[in-house]
Amino acid sequence: MKHVVIIGRPNVGKSTFINRLLGENAAITAREDGVTRDVRYFDQVWNGKSFRICDSGGVVYTKNPKNPYQSHINAVIESELTKAHTILFMVDVTEPDHPDDFEIRSHLRPYLNKTILVVTKADNADRMRESQVFFSYGFSQMFAVSAMQNTGVGDLLDAVVMNLSEQEVVPEDRIQMALIGKPNAGKSSLFNGIFNQPKAIVDHRMGTTRDVNTSIITLDNHRIEVMDTAGLRRQRNVTDTIEYFSIIRTEKAIERADIVVFLLDAQTLLTDQDKKILGHILDKNKNLIVFVNKWDLLDRNDHTRSDIIRIVTHEMPALADYPIIMGSAVDKHNIHTLLTTVIDVVTASEHRVQTSELNQFLERFFASAQPPSKKGKLFKVFYATQIGVRPPRIVVKVNDKNLLTKPFLRRFERAFREFFPHSTGVGIYFDFQSKVPRD
Numbered sequence: 001m002k003h004v005v006i007i008g009r010p011n012v013g014k015s016t017f018i019n020r021l022l023g024e025n026a027a028i029t030a031r032e033d034g035v036t037r038d039v040r041y042f043d044q045v046w047n048g049k050s051f052r053i054c055d056s057g058g059v060v061y062t063k064n065p066k067n068p069y070q071s072h073i074n075a076v077i078e079s080e081l082t083k084a085h086t087i088l089f090m091v092d093v094t095e096p097d098h099p100d101d102f103e104i105r106s107h108l109r110p111y112l113n114k115t116i117l118v119v120t121k122a123d124n125a126d127r128m129r130e131s132q133v134f135f136s137y138g139f140s141q142m143f144a145v146s147a148m149q150n151t152g153v154g155d156l157l158d159a160v161v162m163n164l165s166e167q168e169v170v171p172e173d174r175i176q177m178a179l180i181g182k183p184n185a186g187k188s189s190l191f192n193g194i195f196n197q198p199k200a201i202v203d204h205r206m207g208t209t210r211d212v213n214t215s216i217i218t219l220d221n222h223r224i225e226v227m228d229t230a231g232l233r234r235q236r237n238v239t240d241t242i243e244y245f246s247i248i249r250t251e252k253a254i255e256r257a258d259i260v261v262f263l264l265d266a267q268t269l270l271t272d273q274d275k276k277i278l279g280h281i282l283d284k285n286k287n288l289i290v291f292v293n294k295w296d297l298l299d300r301n302d303h304t305r306s307d308i309i310r311i312v313t314h315e316m317p318a319l320a321d322y323p324i325i326m327g328s329a330v331d332k333h334n335i336h337t338l339l340t341t342v343i344d345v346v347t348a349s350e351h352r353v354q355t356s357e358l359n360q361f362l363e364r365f366f367a368s369a370q371p372p373s374k375k376g377k378l379f380k381v382f383y384a385t386q387i388g389v390r391p392p393r394i395v396v397k398v399n400d401k402n403l404l405t406k407p408f409l410r411r412f413e414r415a416f417r418e419f420f421p422h423s424t425g426v427g428i429y430f431d432f433q434s435k436v437p438r439d
Contacts, residue, residue: 001043001388002051002164005080007108008090009100010058013120013147017090018042018055020147023401023434041255043387043431045395049161050387054080061103081108086160087115093122093144096133105137116159117142123149174216175346178227178253180281181263182273186293189329190263191215191228194339196332222343227253254280258346258390259287259425261338266294266326269308270315278316285429287349287391288322291338296328321417323425345425350389353420358384358394361419369415371408379403382435391427392420401432 006014021044042053059077081087089108091101108115117139119131123146131144141159145152179187195215213228229250254260260281264274269292281288290312298304305326313320323341327334353361362384371379380399387393398404413430417423 002085003054003080003083004051004086004088004160005054005077005084006088006090007059007077007081007104009060009098009104012058012090012092014055014058014090016147017118017120017145017153018053020150020153021053021433023432043393043395043429045385045387045397045433046157046161048385049164050395051085051161051164054084059104060100061107081111084111084114085164087111088118088156088160089115089139090118090120091134091137093119093127093131093134096130112139115139115141116156118156119144120147122146123151174223174225175342176225176227176256176258177342178229178257178260179263180229180250180254180260180277182265182271182277185263185265186329187228187263188213190261190291190293190335191226193329193332193335194226217339219339220343224339224342227257229253254284254286257286258349259289259342261289261291261342264290264292264312266292266298266308269311275316278319282318282427285391285427287345287425287427289338289341289345289425290319290322290324292324292326293329295326295333296331300326300333321424341425344422346390348422348424349391349426351392351421352389353386353392353394355385358386361416362396365412365415369408369411371403371405374403377403388429391429393429393431395431395433397433397435399435401434404432 006017008014022042042055044051044053059074061074087108089104092098095101117134117137119134119142122128122131122144127146128144131142134142143152143156143159145156147153179190181187191213194217214225216223216225218224262274262278262281264270270278292308292312308326309324312324323345325334325338325341327338329335362381366379366381373379377400382397382399384394384396387395409430413428416428416430420426420428
């Protein structure tokens with residue numbers, strides 16, 4: 001799927017533009033203690049063509065930025081720029097001579113052929129006229145928009161998708177699997193245990209101690225890239241700069257992974273921090289397996305296994321839709337089962353639902369179930385389409401997504417999982433979008 005990267009200094013309207021596309025107030029740049037998140041990804045469909053919007057934090061290229069992590073953030077965004085299909089450079093119509101904009105403009109010179117200048121906050125006729133001064137920036141394409149008023153957004157999206165193909169990207173033959181959990185949950189032990197398996201073809205590509213260690217194992221003709229990540233702990237406990245960057249890399253590994261294996265300690269099970277990390281993974285709709293490690297320290301029997309599953313699913317009911325495997329990294333118990341389950345889940349997540357079948361499901365479901373109306377406004381579904389796999393990504397165009405309540409969405413997901421084949425472990429991503437009217 002082609003990437004469309006948004007770049008601009010802080011407070012030029014990037015988040016407002018994203019919120020207009022999503023039809024909600026998404027927390028685009030939120031990170032505890034005011035540290036900007038690297039990049040957020042949102043899948044979009046316009047004129048039947050799909051693309052991925054990459055929303056970056058504010059870019060500052062001055063030598064002494066206020067944010068101590070700014071140089072790292074800039075480097076991450078630079079990586080996105082090099083592989084972007086289209087770059088949206090956003091500027092504020094009320095500040096035509098901002099020095100930070102000039103710095104970004106200079107930095108974008110190598111990408112002139114794929115950059116569109118977007119002049120934001122053009123929410124009245126006077127500001128539309130004032131936007132003409134930005135032609136001096138030297139970009140061949142420029143659009144004046146107001147995300148708040150929904151002016152110019154449709155024309156901009158037309159330009160974005162003009163040269164995009166409707167063909168979906170076929171997933172690569174390698175499965176990317178991230179080992180995630182708190183410190184001392186046993187991730188490195190499991191990583192080592194995996195690569196001591198007999199009859200495995202191992203390709204080592206090790207990183208630094210604080211980085212993500214990566215190796216590839218081949219099992220049943222499937223190549224699995226295993227990522228051993230840094231342990232995640234509470235943000236208020238993270239004071240070391242190196243540890244901060246290792247956590248950033250771990251979060252990037254979650255983003256990149258086709259499937260996450262989350263490790264729980266069999267003796268402590270779900271702590272508050274475990275729940276927080278799992279909630280973060282579930283919010284990203286990742287394919288997921290829970291591996292209850294250190295099983296060797298308990299009585300290994302069916303009764304104990306049933307008790308653990310009951311406790312875990314009671315504490316987090318959403319985990320009932322995902323495999324929970326008991327094992328031991330030290331004893332290598334159930335590691336082979338874990339890997340075969342990884343293959344099964346990822347294979348299931350590659351299933352594509354025909355658009356006609358998908359819309360027939362929606363018609364049947366909404367014929368018998370409707371979210372409550374608000375102020376007399378009734379919910380309407382226009383159409384749905386699957387725009388990706390690993391995990392399945394379903395875009396549903398509706399009249400007003402704000403009419404959907406959390407209980408109704410849970411009911412919808414339960415019904416869809418019964419419709420979708422082999423859905424256990426599959427992190428299905430539903431993107432309900434309020435239809436953006438043309439200007």
